[in-house]
């Protein structure tokens with residue numbers, strides 16, 4: 001079955017059975033491997049992408065259900081030679097990243113939070129990240145980085 | 158007849174544009190409802206597999222209604238947890254339901270998981286909205302080829318295992334009566350995982366501040382959420398008192414059968430349940446200023 005989508009601003013047609021998880025299509029058909037597919041059942045958040053501006057766990061989204069939608073992955077946040085998005089730069093500045101596996105999802109969840117609430121407090125940041133599991137960092141620097149961004153407007157994507 | 162496949166490769170997806178069309182597609186029982194997909198899509202990993210065909214209902218305008226009058230709340234089955242939480246924010250009469258919608262699962266799941274999906278998932282004991290809606294005496298509307306039916310939520314839950322396939326849950330109606338509501342849940346990690354036990358209460362006080370009416374519901378302890386009428390009736394006629402509520406719940410806890418699960422054993426759920434009842438009543442006490 002052919003599903004037409006807009007991915008990171010470009011029209012794309014993919015040919016998968018309609019119940020195929022969007023995360024798999026992004027990684028295996030469109031080679032957008034920034035989106036990770038770790039738990040495959042909604043718990044870890046590593047597959048979080050924007051679907052029509054809502055940050056969703058793409059492992060649980062059947063590709064056929066989002067025909068016509070606009071998808072934004074972590075690859076849309078910055079061009080290879082351009083500046084990083086503020087949320088990415090904040091992670092770099094606070095030296096928050098370790099293995100990096102969880103970060104595409106964390107950046108997406110934090111972008112969603114900052115779009116909705118440009119000045120989150122610690123509880124807001126922690127609540128926004130309950131669905132993003134990081135096995136390396138202990139979260140503290142990630143939260144600090146996000147709180148630092150709260151003084152700017154939005155995270156940009 | 159529903160057949161199951163191990164992975165997603167063989168399933169067909171129908172995208173009806175009206176409820177009538179969805180009901181037609183479901184009529185012969187060979188297709189299953191797909192709403193947010195947050196439960197269905199775990200089929201490969203959890204070994205539940207996938208149906209031959211799904212009927213996608215999450216975009217149907219008729220299922221997206223969200224309306225509050227003075228005495229009722231109407232929730233379309235495809236309304237997501239996040240939409241419901243936003244709609245109910247600050248509603249003094251529906252604080253319990255609002256908390257259930259706002260704190261279940263995690264933000265990404267709440268943005269897709271629907272109210273209908275939460276009530277219709279038979280194998281899911283830890284659904285937050287189910288006890289929240291039971292405590293509010295909610296009713297559900299089902300539509301199938303034979304027409305429309307209205308059932309009390311408790312009756313719907315009891316009927317689910319034997320129900321013939323093909324019915325679409327379209328709407329939940331919540332009577333809004335005076336009183337206070339609360340939703341208490343215990344998770345092992347503070348947030349993001351399934352609750353070990355859930356307590357919802359709807360309490361009305363009389364002019365002297367005594368409990369005039371109480372409806373208490375328990376989720377995640379037994380395989381299906383249930384009302385706890387004996388506890389409710391024991392608390393009527395007395396002041397709101399968290400200590401008394403907890404002690405009474407401990408005395409009556411033997412009426413429930415705790416289910417074993419990976420996150421907790423049945424005995425543990427029963428052990429923490431009275432504490433959760435106490436917390437729920439403490440919250441209610443704080444709201445009324447009775448401390």
Ligand SMILES: Cc1cc2nc3c(=O)[nH]c(=O)nc-3n(C[C@H](O)[C@H](O)[C@H](O)COP(=O)(O)OP(=O)(O)OC[C@H]3O[C@@H](n4cnc5c(N)ncnc54)[C@H](O)[C@@H]3O)c2cc1C
Pocket residue numbers: 041042043189190191192193194195196197198214234235260261262263266269270271272273274275276277278279283284285286324325326327349350351352
């Ligand atoms: C990581 C994770 C954590 C979670 N944590 C929680 C939690 O803490 N609390 C909680 O309450 N829930 C939790 N859930 C469960 C989630 O709330 C349910 O998966 C969700 O409510 C189901 O809704 P859905 O729209 O995604 O349903 P779907 O996955 O689309 O469907 C689920 C089932 O319901 C049936 N169905 C759906 N809609 C209808 C309808 N309108 N009429 C008839 N049948 C229908 C489907 O056929 C299917 O059998 C969690 C889920 C995940 C993945």
Ligand code: FES
Pocket residue numbers: 036037038039040041042043044045046047048057058059060
């Ligand atoms: S891979 Fe989607 S939440 Fe873990």
Ligand code: FES
Pocket residue numbers: 097098099100101102103133134135136137
């Ligand atoms: S940095 Fe390794 S999982 Fe988060």
